[in-house]
Amino acid sequence: LDTRGDYTALGPVVNLASRLCDEAQSGEILIDQRTYGATRTLSGDAAVRKLSLKGYTDPVTARVVAHASASIQSSAATARSHATR
Numbered sequence: 001l002d003t004r005g006d007y008t009a010l011g012p013v014v015n016l017a018s019r020l021c022d023e024a025q026s027g028e029i030l031i032d033q034r035t036y037g038a039t040r041t042l043s044g045d046a047a048v049r050k051l052s053l054k055g056y057t058d059p060v061t062a063r064v065v066a067h068a069s070a071s072i073q074s075s076a077a078t079a080r081s082h083a084t085r
Contacts, residue, residue: 016032016053019051019054019055019056019060020032020051020053020060023051023053023062028066029064030049030062030063030064030065031046031062032060032061032062032063033061033062033063036063046064047063047064048062048063049063049064050062
């Protein structure tokens with residue numbers, strides 16, 4: 001008996017996260033204002049970027065909270081290559 005199921009996350013929060021991922025430069029982590037407000041003590045002073053995103057009429061304020069190190073970028077690239085096999 002196989003009880004494993006497939007689940008898909010949907011909704012505006014998931015869509016915004018996807019758009020922010022698409023806009024991030026190599027090694028960057030972008031978050032929205034709401035997330036920044038909730039994590040300000042952890043994320044520190046983050047650069048502000050105004051983005052025109054598909055599906056949004058007004059520009060979205062994003063924060064650049066990290067530039068990943070080369071080792072993290074390498075690990076992420078490896079994970080992506082395994083996921084697409």
